[in-house]
Amino acid sequence: MPHVNDVPLPEGASPGNEGCAAWDGAFRVIYGIERKIIDSDSWVQTSAVQLPDGTLDSAEGPSRSDPGISVNSSWENYLTGSQARQLAAAIIASADELDTWTRERHGCPFSWCTTRPRHTDDQDHWSGITYTTASLRHGDPYHLEGDRSPLTVGAGVAYVEGQxxxxxxxxxxxxxxxxxxxxxxxxxxxxxxxxxxxAIDHATEAFSHMCDEIVSGAHTLGGDK
Known part of the structure; x- marks a missing residue:
């Protein structure tokens, strides 16, 4: 049976103690850089389970885990502005690290691809959706009822090779x-x-007109001529 220690680690990864001894090399838990926040108990770290074929995915065992990012912070305590920016930067850096690991795993030619080939075909590429809020009219969060989430619209890419x-x-x-x-x-x-x-050009023109009307109205109320 292949042993997980025989396959290379992803870039920047370190092996943990979990998995190899208890499960005869069937998997190992690996960790990325531990990104600590100065003067805080908060830290961010990438982790995953690596299998003997080199892939990163779920594994049967006590450390069953998908590749992901741990954000460890005491949310009861406020972070300073500087610490909050450090935390945001650490999350982004860990996300970039995870992207590198997953691209290495299946040699995908696209930097935007988030597809996990053990769950789908290797020829199936998906970018995920990047969203923006739509907060006017029916998207106004003040109009939401019950457990409705705010209205968002987003875009992404789906590509199956050969199609x-x-x-x-x-x-x-x-x-x-x-x-x-x-x-x-x-x-x-x-x-x-x-x-x-x-539409953006026309809306910008309309916005400028609205601003001019507001300024004109303010001058009128102030008695300016």
């Missing part, structure tokens, strides 16, 4: 609890970009 790549636009949450995907061809995505650029 047309798609730009994915996703609408999520809001008053009506949306959960809708739109898969666009590249030409359709470019059309949407042009439509958004035009």
């Amino acid at each position: 047309m790549p798609a730009v994915v636009v996703h609408l999520d949450g809001g008053q009506y609890d949306y959960d809708h995907d739109a898969f666009l061809r590249l030409d359709e995505a470019y059309e949407l970009r042009r439509a958004l650029d035009q």
Whole structure:
């Protein structure tokens, strides 16, 4: 049976004590850099389970764990602004480290790909969705009822090798609890970009008009001529 100690560690990873002895080399827990916050008990660290074939995934055993990031902080105590920025930077650095590990695992050519090949086909690439809030009108969080989440809209990429790549636009949450995907061809995505650029230009013009009206109204109330 292959032993997990025979495969290389991901870049920057260190082996933990869990796994190898108890499970005859069936897996080992590995850790990234422990990023400590100055003058605080808080720290951030990447961890994963490595299998004898070199992959990082879940393993049967007492340390069953998916690749992920541990954020250890005493949330009862306030962080200073400097400490909060350190914590945010540490989370981002650990996320970058985790991205490096997972890309190494399956040799994916795309830096944006978050697909985990032990769960899906190696030829299936997915970027995840980057969201922005939509806070006006039906997206206004003050209009939400019960456990509804704020309305967000986002975009990502889905690509199965051998098939047309798609730009994915996703609408999520809001008053009506949306959960809708739109898969666009590249030409359709470019059309949407042009439509958004035009709409943004028009909305910017309208915003400038609104500001001018406010200033004009303030001058009128102040008796300016």
